[in-house]
Each structure stands twice: as structure tokens, then as C-alpha cells.
Amino acid sequence: MICHVCESEMRYRFHIDIHPLYRCTVCRLECLNPQPGDAVLRAIYDESYFLGSGDSNNEKLMAKMKKSTALGYLELLNTHLVGVENPRLLEVGCGSGDFLVTAKEQGYSVAGVEISRAAVRDANRKLEEKAVMQGELSNLDPEQLGKFDCCVLFDVLEHVRNPLTFLGNLKNILNDSGVCFVVTPSLDSWSAKLLGRHWMEYKPEHLFYFDERNIKSLLNHAGLSPVSISPNWKVLNFSYINSHMQKFRVPILSSVSSVLSTLLPRKLREQNFRIVASGMNVLANKRQHRSV
Ligand SMILES: [Zn+2]
Known part of the structure; x- marks a missing residue:
């Protein structure tokens, strides 16, 4: 088996559920091989895939967390878009559009691409415009999409079947001075190093x-x-972390978290804070000349 990035040999490491994980012997990229089939992935991406549905108090808390995270991401993006008036932003995999709503409030002209029809409807309703298209980036007409000052991918790149082709498509719809902002799990994160094969990001999807x-x-x-790579942080609270820990169980930590949730007062459980956990923020420019 050959590495997707450097074409070196890959070796088997362990299984994630029933899916074999391989690691490149040179660049240390890891991937599932073979990839789970479409039917397996469709069964995973059902409506309960996103936490926080059903409970209105929980949804309000989720919205607050997402908004704080979105504002922080936009602050970071703004430092790379100096002098661009009303920047045109595309979010691929925008879900129900919470980030786009915040970006629009901050003066961005927004568009989104999303596979889930229900999420597309929800996003366009919140945005009060048909800014989100249903489908996959590779199936949409680049002429119709136009060019963007920035493209953002939050927790998306690790899900795509061919990241190189995907990023190539993204590059083609960026302006010459455009910026791409990718958030993805990082094998360099403290949680990956601490938890090893029990890392919460090791999932079949x-x-x-x-x-x-x-x-x-x-x-x-x-x-x-x-142009810049830094540890990713998200705004979370203990209640959210605990529900995640119970859904995607990690030895010891899930049990400790469960005990803590019965001991902590509600106010503390629902207090938002920034946490560096498992990802990286990656910003990249469109390259003008192949000089590197
Ligand atoms: Zn490699």
C-alpha cells in the first residue's frame, strides 16, 4: 500500500472497529485501508450524528459554544485577509450554517456546500438567503460557484475519500490572494500522544x-x-465534554468524567472555556509560482 501524500510504503498499525489503519513509514500519514463503503458511512452519518439535538437547554448551550468558537476562528481568518472589503467566504461541510451566520454578521459575504438536505434547509432558513448548496464540492460547477477570498473546512478533510483532489478543487475556486483555513485532528496533539490507539479521533468515518x-x-x-499551523482550540463546557465522553468512550477518562458530572454544580458544568484538545488550525495561501 502506497502513501497518499509521499508515495512511500505504508504499514499496518491496528484496527479501528473492523477497519485496518495503516501508517506511512516516511511521513507518518495514517489512513484506513480499505476505506469503509458508502453504506457504512451513510449509516454513521444519520440525524443523531450531531450532539445536542432534542434538548432545548442543551441546544442553547451548544449555540453559545459554537458562536464563541466561530468568533475566534473569524478573528484568526481576519489577520490573513487584511484590506479585503466584505470578503467572499465558502464553507465546505457547513452543516446547519451556524458558522456562516456568525461570519455574515461580521461582514462576510457567505456561501456553503453541504451534503445533508435537512442541514441545507436549516442553514438557508437561518441565513435568510439561498446561500448554501446541496451536494459535494467535486459535483458543483466551479463557474457557478465563482471565486472566493477564503474557503474554510472545519472537521471535514479527515472525512473525504481523496484529500489531494479535494484540496485541488478548493484551490481552483480561490482568488489569487485567497486563503484556505482547515481544522482537522492532529497526530501531534497532546491527546493523540497521551491516548495512543484510544485517541477519540480514531473513528471509522x-x-x-x-x-x-x-x-x-x-x-x-x-x-x-x-502559512501558519497552530494547535486548534474550541470553546466547550464540561457538560458537552461529558456527553461526548459517554458517546465515544475512552478508558478511564469516560468513567472519571461521569463521576465528575454528578459532583459539579450545574453552573460550573455549563461554564464555557477554551480548550486545546485534538486538532490543528492550518492556514494556506494559493501559491502563485511553484517555487517550493
Ligand atoms: Zn507518506
Whole structure:
């Protein structure tokens, strides 16, 4: 088996459920091989895939967390878009559009692409415009999409079947001075190093696992120049972390979390804070010349 990024040999590591995971002997990219079939992935991406549905108090808390995270992401993006008036932003895999709503409030002209029909409807209703298209980036007409000042992918790249082709498509719809912002799990994160094969990001729907070095190579191959890579943080609260820990169980930590949730007062459980957990923020420019 050959590495998607550097074409070196890959070796078997262990199974994630019934799916064999391989690691590149040179650049340390990890991937599932063979990838789970479409039917397996469709069964995973059902309506309960997103936490927080059903309970209105929980949904309000989720919305607050997402908004704080979105504002932080936009602050970071703004530092790479100096002097661009009313930047045109595309979010691929925008779900029900919460990030796009915040971006629009902050003066961005927004568009989205999303596979789930229900999420597309929800997003367009919240945005009060038909800004989100249903489908996959590769199936949409680039002429119809137009060019963007920034494209963002939050927890998407690890799900796609061919990240190199995907990023190549993204590059083609960026303006010459455009910026791409990718958030994806990182094998360099403290949680990956601490939890090893029990890392919470090891899931059948995550087809690829990157680190800082191999994602730089991947971006370069796709014609994008990485400009900054930093640990990702999200705004979360203890209630959310605990529900995640119970859904995707991690030895010891899930049990400790369950006990803590019965001991902590509600106010503390629902207090938002920034946490660096398992991902990286990657910003890249469209490369003008193949000089690297
Ligand atoms: Zn490799």
C-alpha cells in the first residue's frame, strides 16, 4: 500500500472497529485501508450524528459554544485577509450554517456546500438567503460557484475519500490572494500522544489522520502554500465534554468524567472555556509560482 501524500510504503498499525489503519513509514500519514463503503458511512452519518439535538437547554448551550468558537476562528481568518472589503467566504461541510451566520454578521459575504438536505434547509432558513448548496464540492460547477477570498473546512478533510483532489478543487475556486483555513485532528496533539490507539479521533468515518509535517506536504502537492499551523482550540463546557465522553468512550477518562458530572454544580458544568484538545488550525495561501 502506497502513501497518499509521499508515495512511500505504508504499514499496518491496528484496527479501528473492523477497519485496518495503516501508517506511512516516511511521513507518518495514517489512513484506513480499505476505506469503509458508502453504506457504512451513510449509516454513521444519520440525524443523531450531531450532539445536542432534542434538548432545548442543551441546544442553547451548544449555540453559545459554537458562536464563541466561530468568533475566534473569524478573528484568526481576519489577520490573513487584511484590506479585503466584505470578503467572499465558502464553507465546505457547513452543516446547519451556524458558522456562516456568525461570519455574515461580521461582514462576510457567505456561501456553503453541504451534503445533508435537512442541514441545507436549516442553514438557508437561518441565513435568510439561498446561500448554501446541496451536494459535494467535486459535483458543483466551479463557474457557478465563482471565486472566493477564503474557503474554510472545519472537521471535514479527515472525512473525504481523496484529500489531494479535494484540496485541488478548493484551490481552483480561490482568488489569487485567497486563503484556505482547515481544522482537522492532529497526530501531534497532546491527546493523540497521551491516548495512543484510544485517541477519540480514531473513528471509522475519519479516513485520514494528519500531522503538521504531512499536511504541509499535502497542501504543497495541491498547489497551496501553508502559512501558519497552530494547535486548534474550541470553546466547550464540561457538560458537552461529558456527553461526548459517554458517546465515544475512552478508558478511564469516560468513567472519571461521569463521576465528575454528578459532583459539579450545574453552573460550573455549563461554564464555557477554551480548550486545546485534538486538532490543528492550518492556514494556506494559493501559491502563485511553484517555487517550493
Ligand atoms: Zn507518506
